[in-house]
Amino acid sequence: ACQIILNDPEFLNDFVSCFDAANYAQYLTAPMLIVESPYDEWCLNYILAVNCLSNSRAPYSLSKCNDSTMGIIDQYRR
Numbered sequence: 001a002c003q004i005i006l007n008d009p010e011f012l013n014d015f016v017s018c019f020d021a022a023n024y025a026q027y028l029t030a031p032m033l034i035v036e037s038p039y040d041e042w043c044l045n046y047i048l049a050v051n052c053l054s055n056s057r058a059p060y061s062l063s064k065c066n067d068s069t070m071g072i073i074d075q076y077r078r
Contacts, residue, residue: 033077
């Protein structure tokens with residue numbers, strides 16, 4: 001995956017960019033929700049008041065969230 005970034009003229013063989021996961025987002029083609037703890041976890045708890053996160057500490061999981069809650073989370077993500 002790092003080779004893709006290094007071949008992009010925007011990064012001009014910047015090896016440090018390979019270690020920044022945010023740079024990979026533009027190359028993803030499948031829809032997905034990436035929860036980046038602790039920031040997204042904080043937003044889910046205190047902005048959206050989502051109470052379906054499983055695990056008592058990071059890494060958290062959304063596996064116990066119902067469809068309507070996942071819809072709210074996905075809308076917030078967009």
